[in-house]
Amino acid sequence: MKKLINDPAEVVDAALAGMAAAHPDLRVDAKQRVVARADAPVPGKVGLVSGGGSGHEPLHAGFVGPGMLDAACAGEIFTSPVPDQILAATAAVDGGAGVLHIVKNYTGDVMNFEMAAELAAAETGIEVLAVVVNDDVAVQDSLYTAGRRGVGATVVLEKIAGAAAEQRRTLAEVAGIATRVSADSRSMGVALTSCTVPAVGRPTFELGPDDMELGIGIHGEPGRQRLPLAPAHEVAGLLVEPLLADLPFRRGDRVLCLLNGMGGTPLLELYLMFDEVSRILRGHGIEIARSLVGSYITSLDMAGCSVTLTRLDDELTALWDYPVRTPALRWGM
Structure with a gap:
């Protein structure tokens, strides 16, 4: 194996440190492994949160910023972020208009985002809706999914939903647009x-x-x-x-x-x-x-x-x- 790394166990944390150094317009919570817009939360704007296992860069943290995501959570390589991370990201971007979770259709991602949404509602009262991306036509059900996997359409959905949120559309409207993109x-x-x-x-x-x-x-x-x-x-x-x-x-x-x-x-x-x-x-x-x-x-x-x-x-x-x-x-x- 030839890779530009130090310790394989620290790859994710080291990459996030590099992202923080390269992009001062982002706010990186090293403990929770959450990357957020520096101006988050934006008052009156629907917050967009996504995330997943590391190793898919620039997805998701590379798409944090005006016109796209408000925050992204990084799991270990090919491993879903845990509910506490997602909850921290959700709280960090709540500007009072609710938060949309954009979730790729993998069993761990879906379960952990659902748990985080329940915690957000119970502990903070934040209104959370979720859209699951399931665009991969190659297989129906796999070791990692029930139904189709979420892949490339995630980028398209994050961009289009992010624009709708930037225009101050409501949570229901942003979720509806995201659902349309996923379906089409x-x-x-x-x-x-x-x-x-x-x-x-x-x-x-x-x-x-x-x-x-x-x-x-x-x-x-x-x-x-x-x-x-x-x-x-x-x-x-x-x-x-x-x-x-x-x-x-x-x-x-x-x-x-x-x-x-x-x-x-x-x-x-x-x-x-x-x-x-x-x-x-x-x-x-x-x-x-x-x-x-x-x-x-x-x-x-x-x-x-x-x-x-x-x-x-x-x-x-x-x-x-x-x-x-x-x-x-x-x-x-």
């Missing part, structure tokens, strides 16, 4: 290599030099099938066609297309893949109205990519375009 998003990924968890020191799974895993999960969970490595245009078809059939997307739809790297794939290859994906969508009469290419929800050093399609209307497009300023995503500010 589909994702699927492919892995060319495994990832290596620092504390383990070896690949999470074995993948031959001429193999790829289609439908891989962001924690190294198995996908739909293991296939021989194929050219990019074939891989793009294997990822996109199931998405189009599942919603289903229709000719004339306008979509946001996120071509996401899993952590170990060069941007050169991601743009190449985006070109192949765009060809397929044009062939189906689907317009890419907005796009995002880069590594936004990763799996440590895994090589591979995922495609997320979100069906857009005028309202969601305007919310996507709304100004945002976070470490990993910023425009219009």
Whole structure:
């Protein structure tokens, strides 16, 4: 294992210390492992809280800032944050308009966010609503989930819901918009290599030099099938066609297309893949109205990519375009 680390047991804390040093416009609670906007809580604004296991950077802490999340909690590598962390984040961003929890659909995340919401209501009286992201079409139920996994659409949902909250919409309105985004998003990924968890020191799974895993999960969970490595245009078809059939997307739809790297794939290859994906969508009469290419929800050093399609209307497009300023995503500010 070759990694730029000191002690594998301290990777998360050291990374959060680095984030605090690099971004003085954020407030980092090292004890609770919570990253929040420096100006939180914002009076009269719905607070947005998300979080999950570390190892998926820039998700979630990289998306904290105006126009997106108010706070994010970091668990251990690929492990949900605990209820006390989530409760601390919730209290830190409550500006009197309630708090929305954005939760990826993994059993530990769902359970711990539910417990934190119950504690918030009982101990502080904060009104909390939750939206669960479950966009991965690759598998139905797995070792980590009941239902579909939450993957790339999490980024899209955090951005669009964050814009709605910044516009001072009500908690019910922000939750409704987030629910729409989740319902109208589909994702699927492919892995060319495994990832290596620092504390383990070896690949999470074995993948031959001429193999790829289609439908891989962001924690190294198995996908739909293991296939021989194929050219990019074939891989793009294997990822996109199931998405189009599942919603289903229709000719004339306008979509946001996120071509996401899993952590170990060069941007050169991601743009190449985006070109192949765009060809397929044009062939189906689907317009890419907005796009995002880069590594936004990763799996440590895994090589591979995922495609997320979100069906857009005028309202969601305007919310996507709304100004945002976070470490990993910023425009219009």
